[in-house]
Amino acid sequence: MQQLLNGIFIGSIYALFAIGFTLVFGILDRLNLAHPAVFAASAFVGIELVERGGLSLWAALPLVFVVGAVLGLLIERLAFRPLKGRADAHFAGLISSIALAGMLIALLQWRYGPDTRRFPPGSFPDTRFEVFGAQVTLVQVVILAVSLALMVALTYMVTRTRLGRGMRAVAENPTAARVLGVNVDRVTAVTFAISSSLGAVAGVLFAINVNTAQLGMGAAIELKGLAVIIVGGMGSLPGALIGGLLLGLAEVFAVQYIGSSWIDVIAFGLLFVILLLRPQGLLGARKVREV
Amino acid sequence: MSDPILTVDGLRVSYGRVEAVRDVSFRAEPGALVTLVGANGAGKSSVINAVAGLLRPAGGRITFEGQEITRTPAHKLVRRGLVQVPEGRQILATLTIEENLQMGGWHTGGGGSGAIDAMYDRFPVLAERRALPAGALSGGEQQMLAIARALVAGPKVMLMDEPSMGLAPKIVDEVFRVIEEIRASGTTVVLVEQNARRALRAADHGYVMQSGEVVHSGPAADLLADERIVQAYLGVESGT
């Protein structure tokens, strides 16, 4: 039981990270490798707001959200927009976002030093529950709830709101979107902003959950985030949630039945199998037809 | 004669070093139906895309309602009432019909539900299938959707790029009927067509394009009557 819950909670972290990631990757078809840096940056900024600014976590979270959005806008503006229309935009976008991620991490080291940090004790209520004999913390429940809520809210936004329609229109056919009066650049930028602000919230919750924040925390989860996106289906928000949970559970059961050394082989093995058998992912629509 | 609502002067468009449009000029009076005709690759679509703000002209000047719009981006033009029905319809196939229409009202912020209802009245077939993905429509229905979507935006000038493409003649007739209705309601129409004969029959004024240049222009009826022009530039040697 404990392991089942462990798997679900780890999985919801993966999902939380991946939901933001997949928004840009799946909808705009751009792989933003600066996303992990935003994830790390937000945790450090959040810690500073709570520690130095004396804010409560609940006050800090919206601010972190804004910081994430601003970073997203910067990333779009600096690393992606200048590449628009280039033949190699795909490779170049990867590289420019890596470059930007490196700069961001360097700035973090300048501001906060290389040491690990954490949210001051008590910034989050240390409430625990016992569920069928298993230990659960409030943070974990919050993370699961936030992941679910974000998934639902984002799905609603993408499918039901004007902005969501705009995003889908831009994704499907930028020219048609422009003809209809959509400011494609702005919609793209907003998508980046939302994606990054989600990454930012994920970073804060993650840091609280594991009681540590490190410069490399984004890089550590990056590959798993990619795996989750692919497994769940590119651009599919429910897919990201299900993919995350699936990966979390797979890992937990790998620990139990195969051995802890093989956890990562499970993640990437799963990824590999999905790519070979169902490249569109579990919930992804098959966007591209082979001729 | 009133002032033209849309003027294009000495327009040039290039792709890299390739010049697709060289020095094209035309104008449209308010409420007129003006057509640009010519063979595939003559540069018609490039002209229309430049006017719509999708392409950056390499030179020339475009004005709309007396104001220069040469380098104004598309999304601002739509807000001002210069709306395009693009070539190939460009409906958003994965979005529903309703969502496509709502996208037409993008610039109004909400989605212009009043305008959408008006379109449902006008095109009942769209109302029936409003929740279906637009990709499930037939070619003719998609064209209607594309037109309806543009109308939701409330255009003063409607730029139409090859609306008859790929459609059966009877449906082409209907498309042209809709175009004439639009024009009758006071909207200026700039029509780009390969189906020159059909377009010239509907238009007030025509411009014949060839290799990026306007080679003839004049009242549509005159152009249509000039068999030499039809033969030489419109790719029709033997006809009716």
Place this chain on the structure above:
Amino acid sequence: MLGQYATTLTFIALGAIFAYSFYAVLIAGQLSLGQAGFASLAAFSGAYLAPSGADVGDVPALLIAVAIGMSVGALAAVVLGLPTMHLRGVFLAIATLGFAEAVRVVLLNQEWTGGAQGLGVPRVLTVGMAWLALGLVAYWFWRMGRSRYGRALEAIREDELAARAMGIDVGRHRLAAFVTAGAVAGLYGVLYAYYVRLIAPDDFDFTAAVEGLVTAVVGGSTMFLGPVLGSGFLTAVPEIQRAVGVEAGWIRPFLAGLLLLVVILFLPGGLASLIRRRTRMPADAAAEAAGERAGRSHPPAGDTVVALAGLGKEYGGVHAVRGVDLEIRAGEVVGLIGPNGAGKTTLVNMISGLVPPSSGSATVLGAEIGRTPVHRIAAAGVSRTFQHSKLFNRLSALENVLVGAHLVSRPTFLRRLLWLPSARRDESAALRQAARCLERVGLAELAASRAEALSYGDQRRLEIARALASDPSLLILDEPAAGMNHVEARRLSELITSLAQDGLTILFIEHNVGMVLRTCTRVVVLNFGEVIASGAPAEIASDPAVVEAYLGSADEDPAGGSIAEGTLDDPTSAERADATPDAPPDPVVDVRPGAAGDLAPPDSTPRDAT
């Protein structure tokens, strides 16, 4: 002097070799991150299996390790490549990344690799050896660049579909590129091991892979010196920062990131784009006339070239082509006309093998359509142009035509490596063939221009030249005169006539009816996917059904119903309720998953919308 910088220079060489393993696939348009895995497997197996330097001498031990490593790398590439070759773009990158990570974890858990503490390896590699190895690798790619094989890879990168239509076996070429990447990565792994003295699985992690990719892209993936420039640049950045006294710490990675960003944003082709690419035109191209033409024997006039029976194609319930029966005989010039959307392009796509038919059967030059891959059909003697030019944009006009000559030229890469005179002869034969084709369409002066820089009409002509280069028996032209003025169109018409005199069979789609009537021996009219008329030009011109379909009805009959009201039957309508909602309008334009990143042709709006 050199001694002082030996270490830096060695790392530049090693970095460049690793970058070449990325270059090897980037040149074919593939993005793989599996090279770190290949390098890792190679380094460990090479270092572990090679005999000790004490027994056989250091250098022989290194050479044996290199041989083992390169074989292991290449083998791993085959194992990974076979199942993943159908993936494209980011999907391939992520799949290969998954492989590399799995390799890392497996090696960490092995006893013989020393786990995290790594495997000790003697240092044997010197700066000289490193540069020698780099020299060999660079030589390999240099000689590859202008070989038939190298051009084929570039063609695949620029436009996979067009490459297939030129008779290039894309699958085999991509796998070959992948295996090359594996072997080169293997070489890097072993050399690295024999320089740094200790290898741990983490030396070949995601970061390492990304670094290799960054090096290759920054250097430029379209020119063989790119990896060397990239490695020199990236290795030098920390050195220069040290030298100018940038304080150690955060500011260095910050500046390095900034520099990288600037390079990638402002130098689209990488550092190599600073070097000019030359195109050689054979001096004697035109002078030396035919004589040694590769020569394909065309079927004798009157033989059946194309036989279609009940051929049909539907896309998500929409019938683009239905029940077409058609026979084309050798020596005919067949014009295919019909209104936009009549299914003409779909029909020729089927004939050239790009689109499998949904019903009926077709035989083209003995090849059965639907079962035969595109490149085989091309090999059977079918060559074509596309409605929207599908040129290899970043290649010169001459190189485009050389790719077209793929089928009739002999592989030259391996012989080029050895500078065999026969390779030179074959290359210049291919060059002459290409030059002749350019000459024939009147583009000889523009041989060195990049295809994308040509005018619309010239691009159309270049496509024809490229199609001619394979010396086809059946030439399919899709709207060749679009964008040409009537003088150019007349010249094109003369060209087609003269090609027919040479024994070619020609099928062409054209809207310029005048030109069609002038040029063809037979005209086929298609409407709503069906053949509505077929016959001599004069018959067709006077056929009222054709006039009605093609030119639109003369009188303004009120329609019997309304599509808007749903009371009119629309022939283009979907017949199935569950029609694929997102069927792309033009099935040929977008074939690659993650095809984004392609530069849209100037006029890419699909015309053939059903």
Place this chain on the structure above:
Amino acid sequence: MRTKLCTVAAASAAALLLASCGSGDSGGGDTSASGGGLTGEGSGESCTIEGEVPIGAVLSLTGAAASYGESQQRGLELAAAELAGNDGVTYDLTIEDDQTDPRQAITLFDEFVNDGASLIIGPTLSNAAVQADPIAQEAGVPVLGISNTAAGVTEIGDYIFRDSLTEQAVIPQTIAAATEEFGLQDVVVMYSNDDAFTESGYEAFAAALEDEGVEISETITFSKSDTDFRALLTQAQESDPDAIVVSALIEAAVPLVTQARELGIDVPIIGGNGFNNPRLMADAGEAAEGVVVGAAWNSTSDNPENQAFLEAYEAEYDARPDQFAAQAYTGLKLVDQAVRANCSAERDSIQQALGEIEDVPTVLGEFSIDENRDADHPAVVQVVENGTFTVLE
């Protein structure tokens, strides 16, 4: 930090050739690099050396190991500042960043060797040491490792020294003390298996546990970048061990300890050198209580050197030092000791004097270099009590 200025033009010059940069004389021999002789007169405190003694340090200031590198940098700079107050010998300490990349470490060693450094301190990680130290060994430049704990580093050659006790020297003592204290019978061992430091720590633990007759009921591995250990800890919990023995770096130690307590695991947690860091108490808070840490440096030792060090460090950096800082600080002090012993900063002279260091009072306690050029000084077993390390006795 010394900066070598050279023309900006050189920087922008062709990347392949960095000629004309550097400190001019690239002599590799024993002759001095920075003007003036490196052999002076007098001995010990009275030793006077005219030239500046060039010392190079290769630390990981950025990248994965940056937090250790930064501690080391502080320790070295603190020691250098103190040494600058002494008469007779001045040091020219150049600290360089290897970016946690072995290729950079190799390059930097090469440069220091070429630039005439009298001795090289570092590098931070053992992996890099195995790769880079041979360069100094071949050139006859003494190296003092200040954090390398993996076996075999000093076996590279007779110029390679370290002042960091290996895990093998610390861990048996830890296990012995813990076994006695808690009566251990079976334990679960957890370690990150993708890090050389923690893996060699694991091996030492395994050997020590076997020696003490403690059974390992389960061995669980993780990655050094992991931060969520709940699944692993639940797995550990199932075998109901007497203690959990962990070989991990501090980045993993903090979340691991916190989550263990969260899951209700209240058996002792025993850690190695990686745990000897004030962050353990600062970040894990109450969860750290009762954690047993075997360490090379007793942070609470009241020997005068240590007290002075703690005070100076806190005054300078407003933070508490960790073991990395203490060992780095000690390292430079030992170098001074060795230079003054023969009153010479020639490489061979330093090498010889380092080998003879014996019973020197240091922050780490009475310090000697043994015949294998490894550190020899008392290790300590600590337990966290009331938020501080106290010696387990």
